Amino acid sequence: MTTLEQRPSVSTAIPGPSSSRLLERQAQRESSVRTYPRGLPIAIRRGVGSYVEDLDGNVFIDFLTGAGAMPLGHSHPELVEAVAKQLPVLTHGLDFPTEIRDEFIAAQLSMLPEGMRSRMRIEFCGPSGADAVDAALKLFKTATGRSDIIAFQGAFHGSSHAAMTVSGLVAQKERVAGRVPGVHFFPYPYPLRCALGGGAASGQRCLEYLEHSLRDPLGGVPLPAAVIVEMVQGEGGVIPASSDFVQGLRRVTRELEIPLIVDEVQTGGGRTGTWFAFEQHGIEPDAIVASKAIGGMGMPVAIVLHDERFDAFAPGAHTGTFRGNQLAFAAGVASARIMRRDGILDHVRDLGAYALGVLEGFARDHEIVGDVRGRGLMLGIELVDPSTGEPNTSAAGALQRCAIERGLIVELGGRGDCVVRLLPPLNVSRETLDQAFEILDSVLDELSPVASRNGHAPRSATI
Numbered sequence: 001m002t003t004l005e006q007r008p009s010v011s012t013a014i015p016g017p018s019s020s021r022l023l024e025r026q027a028q029r030e031s032s033v034r035t036y037p038r039g040l041p042i043a044i045r046r047g048v049g050s051y052v053e054d055l056d057g058n059v060f061i062d063f064l065t066g067a068g069a070m071p072l073g074h075s076h077p078e079l080v081e082a083v084a085k086q087l088p089v090l091t092h093g094l095d096f097p098t099e100i101r102d103e104f105i106a107a108q109l110s111m112l113p114e115g116m117r118s119r120m121r122i123e124f125c126g127p128s129g130a131d132a133v134d135a136a137l138k139l140f141k142t143a144t145g146r147s148d149i150i151a152f153q154g155a156f157h158g159s160s161h162a163a164m165t166v167s168g169l170v171a172q173k174e175r176v177a178g179r180v181p182g183v184h185f186f187p188y189p190y191p192l193r194c195a196l197g198g199g200a201a202s203g204q205r206c207l208e209y210l211e212h213s214l215r216d217p218l219g220g221v222p223l224p225a226a227v228i229v230e231m232v233q234g235e236g237g238v239i240p241a242s243s244d245f246v247q248g249l250r251r252v253t254r255e256l257e258i259p260l261i262v263d264e265v266q267t268g269g270g271r272t273g274t275w276f277a278f279e280q281h282g283i284e285p286d287a288i289v290a291s292k293a294i295g296g297m298g299m300p301v302a303i304v305l306h307d308e309r310f311d312a313f314a315p316g317a318h319t320g321t322f323r324g325n326q327l328a329f330a331a332g333v334a335s336a337r338i339m340r341r342d343g344i345l346d347h348v349r350d351l352g353a354y355a356l357g358v359l360e361g362f363a364r365d366h367e368i369v370g371d372v373r374g375r376g377l378m379l380g381i382e383l384v385d386p387s388t389g390e391p392n393t394s395a396a397g398a399l400q401r402c403a404i405e406r407g408l409i410v411e412l413g414g415r416g417d418c419v420v421r422l423l424p425p426l427n428v429s430r431e432t433l434d435q436a437f438e439i440l441d442s443v444l445d446e447l448s449p450v451a452s453r454n455g456h457a458p459r460s461a462t463i
């Protein structure tokens with residue numbers, strides 16, 4: 001394969017003619033559920049590092065990176081080699097022990113804080129994040145004999161039946177009858193627009209409300225089987241939970257003997273600058289669900305790490321054909337080794353701090369940027385209507401569109417998809433980040449109402 005130029009270059013309209021052909025065939029033959037190519041209309045030929053090339057030869061910086069499943073970018077040569085080496089040996093092993101599975105388990109356990117390593121068990125389930133969420137909910141219902149679950153507004157835990165039910169996204173679930181019963185939603189700290197009042201005290205208020213509801217004999221919420229929470233709500237708009245909230249949540253759940261599940265499907269594997277994001281709050285959850293990045297290069301694998309006290313499944317109580325993808329194990333082992341060897345977590349923290357500084361500059365310079373936030377290399381830019389402060393869905397859509405036309409792929413999330421989400425590979429270079437920021441800055445300039453008042457109308461979109 002020829003090398004891919006390490007800078008964005010777009011020489012056709014988006015989509016170009018070859019991409020258009022495949023997009024049309026896709027629209028004719030695939031279900032209407034297809035998602036990403038609607039906002040990002042390209043057909044992909046290949047990916048190398050932080051870049052992808054479409055069928056028309058356009059090169060884009062890829063800050064979607066398989067929705068976070070490509071922690072070391074595309075086609076990392078050592079990961080390709082590790083998978084290629086495993087391919088002729090064994091690809092599928094159900095849940096039989098194999099050497100590479102054993103190495104994968106050792107690698108995952110070794111990444112936990114020391115005090116947790118010996119008491120956590122690892123459960124393999126179906127390979128998606130939603131599978132792991134379902135498995136964890138079922139495990140804690142089994143272990144506690146209770147049936148209710150507490151989740152948070154703004155959460156996203158996946159699209160399977162149970163994972164969808166504990167997610168906040170109303171549009172996804174309101175057309176589905178017979179949802180999993182007994183799910184109670186509580187406000188999640190969101191300084192910009194918290195249901196209980198914004199600002200820095202948002203975490204404290206959310207915690208007090210939750211604690212009061214759980215302790216109140218007339219509070220309406222029976223003792224739940226588990227609380228499930230993200231340390232940074234990703235799809236919800238890149239909203240990091242404050243430490244006072246997370247630590248308080250751990251205290252309350254301990255005092256009331258409610259198992260605490262942290263969903264690290266998106267944050268796990270180094271995305272926020274520590275292997276798991278909960279580490280930054282000094283807590284120890286009862287269970288962690290992880291997927292995405294732990295498969296190294298988009299290889300399918302998901303796990304539930306849980307305290308051995310909750311090892312309640314009888315043999316066969318949660319089976320699944322795809323619990324032993326040996327290629328995912330090989331990629332995951334190699335990826336964890338590279339992360340350690342190359343000091344990737346330090347790199348994520350350093351570049352994350354640098355990136356947040358640049359984004360803060362965007363917030364100062366552009367009125368439509370209502371907030372910027374993130375942890376490590378999980379970053380978000382919330383676009384607002386400057387006159388009302390309300391989510392600015394159309395500006396975010398226009399930004400995504402203008403950015404891809406200039407060679408940058410970004411995802412949207414949050415309320416009304418008003419948050420531009422950046423998920424660069426964890427080994428992204430400063431140079432690539434700067435290329436991306438240059439594109440974002442130029443697009444923000446054009447989208448800003450001030451710029452249009454000065455006669456610079458938005459180039460390819462109305463806001």
Ligand SMILES: Cc1ncc(COP(=O)(O)O)c(C=O)c1O
Binds near residue numbers: 128129159230263266
């Ligand atoms: C926090 C979180 N949990 C669960 C999921 C679901 O993962 P999957 O899409 O692999 O089912 C996602 C997906 O984005 C996620 O961000």
